[in-house]
Amino acid sequence: MSIQGQIVISLISLLLLIYVVAMTVRQRLSETWCLLWAAVLIAGVVLVDSPWLLARATALVGAIYPASALTMVALFLLLVLAIHASSEATVHSRQIVALARELALLQHAVEQRVAPPTDTGAKDPQPPAATQT
């Protein structure tokens, strides 16, 4: 890769790293994700700035061109992260549903204590003829 390309990629990676750290400081990204993305960005810069390492990585994944190797690795990394994010979203979705259900039950319990309805909807089984089958 040309020196110009190395500089551009390094600068973009640096800006992204600053952005990730800023997001973490503002509590919009957890420390775990910050560490992960920082590692990915630093690894990318090291790979791009070390021609020998890039050549070894290209040979390792069986690609002919270093650019193809980088694209392939990046694609698989993004796929793995997307699958992981889907899993986390599913877990969070389930947790939200569970919380909302608990909230509904608790709200009902509180309403019963504060202002119990005159008729709870429970049917007295025997006296009214209308309830017999």
Add this chain to the structure above:
Amino acid sequence: MAEAGVVANTASALMCRVAVVLPAFNEEESLGATLDELLVCLGTVDGMPVQYEVVVVDDGSTDHTRDLARRRGLSVLSHPCNLGYGASVATGLRYAACRSAHAAVLMDADGQHDPGAIPRLLRPVLAGEADVAIGSRYLAGGGYRSSLSRRAGSALFAGLLSLVARRRVRDTTSGFQCIGREVILELADSYPTDYPDAQVILQLLLSGRRVAEVPASVRPRRAGRSMHSWLSAFRYPPRMVLSLLVVLLRFGLSRLSARKPTGDRGGVR
């Protein structure tokens, strides 16, 4: 199921408590008439006294569904946002479990299900003959007529499920069901939120629960729109098949991890 059997045999001493759960989302136009009809129909089962509690699960409605049910003095459980049919049923079952109900009847709030069939649904469960009773549209006496595509879809799922469970089930997508106490406790925290119908039935059959089918008529909904849009025709089949496969896989894995025979399977009478 021993408990339900005891309840049935000592009816005079111990009254059966039944929760009638109606999941409702924006059903203000039909809920009133449904409740009117329901409250008149609730009665004894084979002379056994039954204490009913009608529970409306308001699934984040934006209309007056909640107020309408509250004004009638019924128990209303309100989700803060729309969580879907499965979550509503799960909330209702959880409530039934908290109230120590012996059985829970699930029915639609749009008036499609005939509440007159509730005692028929309750009978096998309270008598200890079944863990779950399904109000089947396709049994003789059900009298259900739907579109060809819907009938074909239902037949496909029923065939698939019957093949997998090795038991004949005619109606796998009926929302009109009666669930016994043990199954209430089992499902209260694990009821699936996506496409639950056939998944739950397969799960119950594989775990040895007894599932009975009872004829139940289904009518056109009184008002409002169905939760199944035309898009569902494309989304429903693959997701349903996938959910059945997931249940099978989960069951297989649990058997592998348990490494012991599961005993005799239940079935549909």
